[in-house]
Amino acid sequence: MNKLVNDNLYETRNNLVKEITLLSDVQFNSKPNGNMWSIAQVCHHLVLVEEASIKAIAWGLKDSTKKEHKPIQLILLDRTKKFKAPAIVEPNIEPFEVQQIIDLLNDSRKKLMTFLSTIEDKSILAEKSMKHPALGELPLDQWIEQIYLHEQRHIEQIKEIILLLDARH
Template identity: 80%
Template sequence: MNKLINDNLYETRKNLVEEIDLLSNAQFNSKPDMNMWSIAQVCHHLVLVEEASIKAIAWGLKENDHTQKERKNVHFILLDRTKKIKAPKIVEPDVKSFEVPQIIDLLNDSRKKLITFLSTIEDKAILKEKSMKHPALGELPLDQWIEQIYLHEQRHIEQIKEIKLLLDVKQ
């Protein structure tokens, strides 16, 4: 895998864990508003997205369509938080309470699955050649599916920081 992508996956996940690591379970599961997710739900959503992305990339690799799809500016789209993106049902978080260590374990598991899966792809160039429809971004080359994982996570780290401010969590 590309070192830059690997570094971004690692750095973003490290930043996410640092944001949640010291939260109490009450802070972690509090919703600042009934129409908002708790920090725990945001993190559970990230786990679900990572797992769904693995499935989508695997499915895309099996497809016979080799036509190169248009590359999108996923950085701009995902990091622009002025534009709300509705989560598809399949990646909506659970409403139950979570404990911080439990979510960190789920995050570690999903990341290990991702890295293991990506290591099985012998010819990484195929990721640029094949594409799969993304629910929010449309048809997306498979290498950009990998990129969207850490960019999506960065988007939600900003959301977590906002939730912490709304809950008046001391840094």
């Protein structure tokens, strides 16, 4: 994995943790309205997406073909375009504690990095692809990229939720 992708994974995760660390568990689990996720749910969704991405990349390494790279940054960072989360990455409705989610985030990231370290020839990631639920056929190296881009998208959502919750008080 190249240094830029690694740095982006690291920096984005640090930004996410910074956003949530000082929240109370009540703020963390509050929903601005019935149609929105709580910040805890957004974070749980990110954990589930990271874990599902590991499975997808592992699957794609076994047997797949090369597909063209896509402008995923433009797609994922455009928050005017809404996506419905597939059931497999929908968050729990039960409340979470902030530290509990931070632990889950650390755990899923550790799993990702451990998994990626087992791929001896990283160039294979650009040679194989796997179908992404929102982005279609995606080269495996872009599956890694979409983890932090997707996280950046949701950090903006978290900031929005914080503002909406603050406005209620």
